[in-house]
Amino acid sequence: REKHLWKIKESNDYFTEIRNNPKKKILNHSYAQTLSIVSKNYRDFYEGSIAIDIVDRVNSSHLNPGVLNLNDMTSYRSQKSNGICTELKEIYFCGPDLPSSGGIAISQALFIYENYRFLGSKTGFQNVLDILAFIYKERSLYMADPEYEIIDYDYLLDKKKILKRFDTYLKNKKEQIYSGSRTNFNSTSHFSILDKYGNSISVTSSIENSFGSRLFVNGFLLNNQLTDFSFQSEENGKIKKNRVEGGKKPLSSMSPIIILDKKKDFIFSTGSPGGTAIIAYVLKTILDTIYNGIKPEESVRRGNFLKKSNKIYLEKERFNIKEIEKSISSKNKIIEIPLTSGIAIIKKENDHYIGVADFRRDGTVFAK
Numbered sequence: 001r002e003k004h005l006w007k008i009k010e011s012n013d014y015f016t017e018i019r020n021n022p023k024k025k026i027l028n029h030s031y032a033q034t035l036s037i038v039s040k041n042y043r044d045f046y047e048g049s050i051a052i053d054i055v056d057r058v059n060s061s062h063l064n065p066g067v068l069n070l071n072d073m074t075s076y077r078s079q080k081s082n083g084i085c086t087e088l089k090e091i092y093f094c095g096p097d098l099p100s101s102g103g104i105a106i107s108q109a110l111f112i113y114e115n116y117r118f119l120g121s122k123t124g125f126q127n128v129l130d131i132l133a134f135i136y137k138e139r140s141l142y143m144a145d146p147e148y149e150i151i152d153y154d155y156l157l158d159k160k161k162i163l164k165r166f167d168t169y170l171k172n173k174k175e176q177i178y179s180g181s182r183t184n185f186n187s188t189s190h191f192s193i194l195d196k197y198g199n200s201i202s203v204t205s206s207i208e209n210s211f212g213s214r215l216f217v218n219g220f221l222l223n224n225q226l227t228d229f230s231f232q233s234e235e236n237g238k239i240k241k242n243r244v245e246g247g248k249k250p251l252s253s254m255s256p257i258i259i260l261d262k263k264k265d266f267i268f269s270t271g272s273p274g275g276t277a278i279i280a281y282v283l284k285t286i287l288d289t290i291y292n293g294i295k296p297e298e299s300v301r302r303g304n305f306l307k308k309s310n311k312i313y314l315e316k317e318r319f320n321i322k323e324i325e326k327s328i329s330s331k332n333k334i335i336e337i338p339l340t341s342g343i344a345i346i347k348k349e350n351d352h353y354i355g356v357a358d359f360r361r362d363g364t365v366f367a368k
Contacts, residue, residue: 007063008214015216031219046073050218057217079147083258086157089114091267091290092260099145102255104156105135105279106286111159112166113287126327128287129307132280134169136308139279144241145249188273190256192344194266194353200346202256202269204278225250255282259290266348272358273342277313280306281341289347296345296356304339307332315339 005015018026037044044050051073058066084103085094088110095103109131116127142156155161188206207213208224215222228250233243242251253276259268268290272281281304288299303318312328314321316336324334342361347354357363 002211005211005214008216009062014219028219034218034220046076053217054222057215058222061215084157086110090262092262092264093286094258094260095255097146098143098151098251099249100252100254101139101143102253102257102279102282104143104153105139105253106255106257106283107157108135108138108162109283110286111162113291115159115163125305125324129305129312129328129332130170131166132283132305133307133309134166135279136276137169138165139251139253140242142241144251148245148248149241188254188275188278188342190271190273190342190344192256192269192271192346194269194346198266200258200266200269202258202271204254204256204271204273206252206254206273225252228252253278255279257282257286259286268348269344269346271344273361274340276308277304277306277339277341280304281339281343285343285345289345296347296354300341300343300345300356300358304341306339311335313337313339 006012014026014028014030034050037048037050041048051070055068055070055073058068081097083094084097084107085092086107093107093110095106097103112131112134113128138156143151188204188208190202190204192203193201206223206225207221208227212221213224226244228242229244229248230240230242230251232240234240253274254271255278256271257269258266261267268286270282270285272278272285274281284302284304285296285299288294288302289296294302304315305319306313310332312324312332312334314324314334314336316338319336321334321336328334340360341358342363343356343358344363345354345356347356353367355365355367357365
């Protein structure tokens, strides 16, 4: 089904062999060599032959050559930051800090949900959609790489301020139509792990979609993460925080989540691929399993949904559209699409753990 990969002449040999020999085991010797080099000295990725090959491949692309140089590689340093941990009524919620927006966005959503308990009302679904539209608006307006933009964390995470803005949103929502960032439902990977010592890790990793930039070098694909920047630098005369700048990291929606009880012991972890829809997938899972007593496997099987501005996205063939239309504003447009989540869940249940992998993708659960 991939169209663009075959236009990149420099990438075709390995993938052409796979396509032409569907029953043959194809080995990626170049990647094995890359892993061997990096395992001995990871800086070789940034300074050695691998770095040189990456720069050459980017700049020599016959379709869309870039301007990457060796100094860009050698000067890069990974930065460690603390997660966003929010104390809620019964739990501690921990997610990633910016430039991954999931930690802040889902914290905001849970503050609102705990205050209103929307799903207990007859109009619960509509109200959860409103929460989603609100947090996606906040994401679009106020979030970006904190190394390049001034981010008011108090404004974004103070419970009273969030609820006040949400009240204002509810009063004016019929008039609010904003562009936000594009809806992207392409591929990413997520895994959740809990070891026998009680250490937990929740990891989401992305090259933006299945084949990233389609540039293949030393056995691996280069990412296409630049598409996570705002496509326009300004909107309605205002400069957008997530505009493109050299060295800046684009705003991600990745939401690897760990939830603790009041004693700060592990009770839950989750995450998903899915582009900007990740936030909606993960929020649905948390509301179902932590707040509403729905079993993890049942939550995963329930239809996915998302709302941005006045557009409601529903997972194809999993909702009664006529019933949904009765409960929502006529100004909202319903769009059915394949909302292909890849939720991974580990949940503590008394003296044991439950693991669930999303049936929509090729995830699995392994316990020992």
